[in-house]
Amino acid sequence: MELSETGRGDMSLQIDRLARLFEALPFDPAHPEMTREPGVDVLAERISDDGTPPGGRLRITVTEQEVTPAQAETVTRALRVYCEQRAQALRREVARVRRNGRSGLKGGIPTLALALVLSALCEQFAPFPAAINRLFSEGLLVLGWVVLWHPLEILLYAWRAPIRLAKAYERLAQMPVLLQGRPATP
Known part of the structure; x- marks a missing residue:
């Protein structure tokens, strides 16, 4: 060929x-x-x-x-x-990918909100020594954003290549x- x-x-x-x-x-x-x-x-x-x-x-x-x-x-x-x-078929795949991204956000956003609240509580009430409070506070923030990472990646990037191929x-x-x-x- x-x-x-x-x-x-x-x-x-x-x-x-x-x-x-x-x-x-x-x-x-x-x-x-x-x-x-x-x-x-x-x-x-x-x-x-x-x-x-x-x-x-x-x-x-x-x-x-x-x-x-x-x-x-x-x-x-x-x-x-x-x-x-x-x-x-590619457009159906894009729709499925976007649904998966939105579905991931449904669980990710509440998880981020909970992580932010727990992080703020950890800083405000300081139930542990300062270094451990900071570790938990920062760790909860990171955890909250990591949970959103994949759904955001799907919604922002994963659909682009299949849609470009469908147009081709x-x-x-x-x-x-x-x-x-x-x-x-x-």
Whole structure:
């Protein structure tokens, strides 16, 4: 599989057979460096990573015997459906991640509030020697914020990569596809 950008958002993918567009290859110990993901996923990752501008075309090059007018229409339709389904799945995943983040906040915020109250009580009433009071007071503050760490990370960052990838699949679904053949290599 060979992927290249040809300018103005155009992309070119050269694959050995059309099925490789949607199928992953099994791991081959003789060629561990080989790209195994389906061609469409490689394209979406590239668009997501590079921010390929919208409005480009996708040129898919395969062996001549696989290129027919009917096959070109089938590939275009299959690519659109596959990309739309992947984008929808990623958006559902983002919704699930955000729900998990909000759910974590439901437990984290009261825990932080309790930790703040206990820390203030520890400082105000000083039930232990000064060094131990400070240890408990500071420890409770740290504990309260640590409990919020993961939910905040989810809400602030975890959804960004999947949403960027979903947008890449949506852009890929809209790209006009040009299927072209090349002579088969022996």
